[in-house]
Amino acid sequence: MNKLKYILLLILVINQDCVFAQKSILPELPKSGDNLVLQAPIKTWDEAIPLGNGLMGGLLWGENNIIRLSLDRGDLWDERTNGEPEWWKKNTYQKGVDLIKQNKQDVVNNWWNQPYDGVTPTKLPAGRVEIQLPVSEIVKNFELNLSSAEGIARFNSNGIIKVFYSATDPVILLSVKGTIPSSINLLSTMDVFRKNRNGNSGPSSGGTMEKLGYPEAVKGKLNNAQWYIQEAAGGLKYCVYVQSKQIKDETLLAISITSTNDAKDFLSLGRDRCASALDKGYAFVLKSHKKWWEKFWIQSSVSVPDAAVQKQYNLVQYFYGAASRSDAPPMPLQGVWTADNGALPPWKGDYHNDLNTQMTYMAYQESGRFEEGLSYINYLWDRRKVFQDFAKDFYGTGGLACPGTMSYSGQPLGGWGQYSLSPTMSAWSAHLFYMHWMYTADENFLKEKAYPWSSGVGECMLGLLKPDEKGILKLPLSSSPEIFDDSPKAWLQPNSNYDLMCLKMLFLSLSEMATACNKTSEAKKWSDAAIALGDFHTKSDGTLLIDAVNELPESHRHLSNIMGLYPFNLITKEGGEKEDKIIKASLKNWQNKGTSEWCGYTFSWMSCMQARVGDAEEAVRNLDIFVKAFVLRNGFHVNGDQTKSGYSNFTYRPFTLEGNFLASQAVQEMLLQSWSSTPGKINTGIIRLFPATPKKWADVSFTDLRAEGGYKVSASRKNNKTIWFRIAANKAGIVRIKDDFQGEKPKWNTANVQKNGDVYEVKLNKGQALEASF
The missing domain is CATH 2.60.40.1180 (Golgi alpha-mannosidase II)
Known part of the structure; x- marks a missing residue:
C-alpha cells in the first residue's frame, strides 16, 4: 500500500x-502579421520604412519607379556654437539669479535663449541614394520585416528590392531582383536641398542645409562605384560610398558612411567596406545580421489582444535595435532618422533632457534591452569630464551636470533658460543610471558607473541648495517644464514640485545605492538631504500644485508637477491614505483641465501614469488615443493630432521618438510592475503581475x-x-x-x-x- x-x-x-x-x-519573434506594411506611394521621408544598425540609419520610401534610401549617421554633427563661444562661462547661473532678482528677465533671456536661435549646433543628414527603375515599374507596397530587420519594396512586375543595415558589419546592403535599375544616383545633402527647394517632401525643419555655408561636396565616380565627400565644420569630413555589382539577375548595392571619426583615409575605408560586402554577397552578410536580431528579439516578448497596440509595441522595441547600441551614439530627438527634405531636423535633432532623452530610455529596462539602453548610459559616462566642467563653469559647483539641451559633444545649446539650463534635468538623467542598476542587479555597474555619476550630480545639487529660514533646502531658481514657456512667470517659487520630485528621487536613490556600496555615512548624507527638501506642495484636497502657491493654470503638455507618480515612485497607491488622496485629486485636476494642450507624448505618458496607479481602463484609453491619433502611418510619434478629432489643439507633425517609447512602456506597466513604495530603502521592491490590465485584454x-x-x-x-x-x-x-x-x-x-x-x-x-x- x-x-x-x-x-x-x-x-x-x-x-x-x-x-x-x-x-x-x-x-517569441515578431509574427509576419505584425510587420509594418505600407501601400505605395510614400512621398515624405517621415512616413518611410525606418532601418538602422545603431550608428547608421535610413529611410526607405518612394513612388512609381523611384525608390529612395535616406541616409543618416548618429555622430554627424555641426558643433559650431551660435554666438560667443563658451557663452555659459560668462553668462553664469549665479549672474542669472542676481539679474532675475532685479527683474531683468529680458537680459537673462537674451543670454540663455539666443544661442539656440542659430542654425548650429545641429545634427546633420547624410544625403540619399535614389534608384530609378524602368518607367513600366510601379512600386506597390513597402514592408519592414521586423524579425530580420529588412526593408522591402515590391513592384507590379513582381520585381523586389530588399535592404538591410547590417547588425554585424558597418555597411548597408541593397538587392534588386526581377528588374534592372535604369540609374543609381547618390545625392549629397545639398543635392537634396536643391531638389526639394520648390517641392513638398515633408514637414518644416530646423533650417536649410545652405545656411550651414559648407563647400560643395567633392564627388567621384569610378566604374561601378560613386561617392561624395562633404567637408563640414570643426574638421569633420564624411564620405558616402556606393558600389554596385551585377550577379546574374540581381543588382547588389553596398553603401557605407565613413568619416574622420573613423580614420584619416575614410574614403579608402568606405571603399574597402563596400568591396568586402559585395564579395560576401547579400545572403552571407544577412545570415549574421539575422542571428543578431534573433538574439535581440528573444530577450523578451509580450502578447496583447489588440493588433494596433501589439504592432506599435513591437515596432518600438525594434527601434531600440535599429537606433541604439552600446557602442554607438544614443538617440536624439529623431534617432538615426534625420530629416531628408533638404533641411535640418526639428529642434536641431538635439538631446533634450527635460523629457525626451529620459523617456526614450525608460522602456528598455523592463524589456531587457540592456545593451541598447547602455548607449545613453555610456554616452553620459564618457562625457563626465565635460559635465564636471559645466557644473564648475556655469553653476559654480563641484560634481557634474548635463545641460537641459545639448549637442552630441555635450555642449549646452541654450534655449528657454528655465528648462534648458535647469540643474534638475541632470537629476532626472541620473535616474537612468539608478534604473539600469535596479533592473540588472549588476553590482559592478553600480560601483563603477551608476553611483559615481549619480553622486556627482548629487554634489552639484547640494552645491546649489541652500537652507531657508526653516531649514528647508531650496534652489536659487526653480521652474516646471514647460509651464509658462519662457515668460517671467516661468520662474516659480523654489522649489517647484518638479524640482522637488527630481531632487528627492535623486537623493533617495543615492541613499539606496550608497547602502548597496557599503558607504554608510554617504547613505545617511543623501537620506538627510531628501528629508531636508520638505514635503510636496498640495492644496488642502491633495491636489499637487506646481509650486508652493501656484496651481496648474490650464491644460498642459508636460506632466511635470505630478511626475512623483511616474516615472518616480514617490507617491504611490500603496503609500497610505495621504498619498492615495494626492493621487486621486491630482489626476482629477489634470482631467478637469482637458487635453487641448497635450502633445502625443502626453497621452502615452498619462497611460504609464494611470497604469502605475492601477487604473487599467484609463491607461488603455490614453494608449488607444495615442496609437490612433498621434502616430504617422509608419509608426513614428508626432506631436499633433493627425486625425483632427479634437484630442488636442496641436495638429502639426514634427516627429520625435519619446512618445513611442512611452507607449511601449505603458504596455509593460499594464503587465508588470516592481517598484518599491519606500524608495531609498534597499531591497524593498514588490513584483506586481498584471497590475493594470484592462478588461478587453x-x-x-x-x-x-x-x-x-x-x-x-x-x-x-x-x-x-x-x-x-x-x-x-x-x-x-x-x-x-x-x-x-x-x-x-x-x-x-x-x-x-x-x-x-x-x-x-x-x-x-x-x-x-x-x-x-x-
Missing part, C-alpha cells in the same frame, strides 16, 4: 512538473520581462485571471509578489513560500526559478 501511494505521489509530482515545464516558453501574456532586482518574469492571463507565472532570479535574494490574484491561491513549485500580509515572499538562489499556477 505504501509503495502504491509512493508511485501515485511520484506521478502527481511529475505531472505537476510537466505543467510548469509546458508554461516555460521562450520569447482578457487573454494576455508576456515572457521574460524584467523586474527590479534582476528578475526575469513570465506570466499568462486568461479570461481576466492570472493562470500561471514564473520568476527567475539573477542573484540570490528574497522575491516578493503582491497577491492580486482575486482570491485564488497559487500552486507553487516549492514549499518555501510564505505569506506576509498581502505579499508572498520566498528566498531564491541565483538561477533558481519560482513558478505558480492557478
Whole structure:
C-alpha cells in the first residue's frame, strides 16, 4: 500500500512538473502579421520604412519607379556654437539669479535663449541614394520585416528590392531582383536641398542645409562605384560610398558612411567596406545580421489582444535595435532618422533632457534591452569630464551636470533658460543610471558607473541648495517644464514640485545605492538631504500644485508637477491614505483641465501614469488615443493630432521618438510592475503581475520581462485571471509578489513560500526559478 501511494505521489509530482515545464516558453519573434506594411506611394521621408544598425540609419520610401534610401549617421554633427563661444562661462547661473532678482528677465533671456536661435549646433543628414527603375515599374507596397530587420519594396512586375543595415558589419546592403535599375544616383545633402527647394517632401525643419555655408561636396565616380565627400565644420569630413555589382539577375548595392571619426583615409575605408560586402554577397552578410536580431528579439516578448497596440509595441522595441547600441551614439530627438527634405531636423535633432532623452530610455529596462539602453548610459559616462566642467563653469559647483539641451559633444545649446539650463534635468538623467542598476542587479555597474555619476550630480545639487529660514533646502531658481514657456512667470517659487520630485528621487536613490556600496555615512548624507527638501506642495484636497502657491493654470503638455507618480515612485497607491488622496485629486485636476494642450507624448505618458496607479481602463484609453491619433502611418510619434478629432489643439507633425517609447512602456506597466513604495530603502521592491490590465485584454501574456532586482518574469492571463507565472532570479535574494490574484491561491513549485500580509515572499538562489499556477 505504501509503495502504491509512493508511485501515485511520484506521478502527481511529475505531472505537476510537466505543467510548469509546458508554461516555460521562450520569447517569441515578431509574427509576419505584425510587420509594418505600407501601400505605395510614400512621398515624405517621415512616413518611410525606418532601418538602422545603431550608428547608421535610413529611410526607405518612394513612388512609381523611384525608390529612395535616406541616409543618416548618429555622430554627424555641426558643433559650431551660435554666438560667443563658451557663452555659459560668462553668462553664469549665479549672474542669472542676481539679474532675475532685479527683474531683468529680458537680459537673462537674451543670454540663455539666443544661442539656440542659430542654425548650429545641429545634427546633420547624410544625403540619399535614389534608384530609378524602368518607367513600366510601379512600386506597390513597402514592408519592414521586423524579425530580420529588412526593408522591402515590391513592384507590379513582381520585381523586389530588399535592404538591410547590417547588425554585424558597418555597411548597408541593397538587392534588386526581377528588374534592372535604369540609374543609381547618390545625392549629397545639398543635392537634396536643391531638389526639394520648390517641392513638398515633408514637414518644416530646423533650417536649410545652405545656411550651414559648407563647400560643395567633392564627388567621384569610378566604374561601378560613386561617392561624395562633404567637408563640414570643426574638421569633420564624411564620405558616402556606393558600389554596385551585377550577379546574374540581381543588382547588389553596398553603401557605407565613413568619416574622420573613423580614420584619416575614410574614403579608402568606405571603399574597402563596400568591396568586402559585395564579395560576401547579400545572403552571407544577412545570415549574421539575422542571428543578431534573433538574439535581440528573444530577450523578451509580450502578447496583447489588440493588433494596433501589439504592432506599435513591437515596432518600438525594434527601434531600440535599429537606433541604439552600446557602442554607438544614443538617440536624439529623431534617432538615426534625420530629416531628408533638404533641411535640418526639428529642434536641431538635439538631446533634450527635460523629457525626451529620459523617456526614450525608460522602456528598455523592463524589456531587457540592456545593451541598447547602455548607449545613453555610456554616452553620459564618457562625457563626465565635460559635465564636471559645466557644473564648475556655469553653476559654480563641484560634481557634474548635463545641460537641459545639448549637442552630441555635450555642449549646452541654450534655449528657454528655465528648462534648458535647469540643474534638475541632470537629476532626472541620473535616474537612468539608478534604473539600469535596479533592473540588472549588476553590482559592478553600480560601483563603477551608476553611483559615481549619480553622486556627482548629487554634489552639484547640494552645491546649489541652500537652507531657508526653516531649514528647508531650496534652489536659487526653480521652474516646471514647460509651464509658462519662457515668460517671467516661468520662474516659480523654489522649489517647484518638479524640482522637488527630481531632487528627492535623486537623493533617495543615492541613499539606496550608497547602502548597496557599503558607504554608510554617504547613505545617511543623501537620506538627510531628501528629508531636508520638505514635503510636496498640495492644496488642502491633495491636489499637487506646481509650486508652493501656484496651481496648474490650464491644460498642459508636460506632466511635470505630478511626475512623483511616474516615472518616480514617490507617491504611490500603496503609500497610505495621504498619498492615495494626492493621487486621486491630482489626476482629477489634470482631467478637469482637458487635453487641448497635450502633445502625443502626453497621452502615452498619462497611460504609464494611470497604469502605475492601477487604473487599467484609463491607461488603455490614453494608449488607444495615442496609437490612433498621434502616430504617422509608419509608426513614428508626432506631436499633433493627425486625425483632427479634437484630442488636442496641436495638429502639426514634427516627429520625435519619446512618445513611442512611452507607449511601449505603458504596455509593460499594464503587465508588470516592481517598484518599491519606500524608495531609498534597499531591497524593498514588490513584483506586481498584471497590475493594470484592462478588461478587453482578457487573454494576455508576456515572457521574460524584467523586474527590479534582476528578475526575469513570465506570466499568462486568461479570461481576466492570472493562470500561471514564473520568476527567475539573477542573484540570490528574497522575491516578493503582491497577491492580486482575486482570491485564488497559487500552486507553487516549492514549499518555501510564505505569506506576509498581502505579499508572498520566498528566498531564491541565483538561477533558481519560482513558478505558480492557478
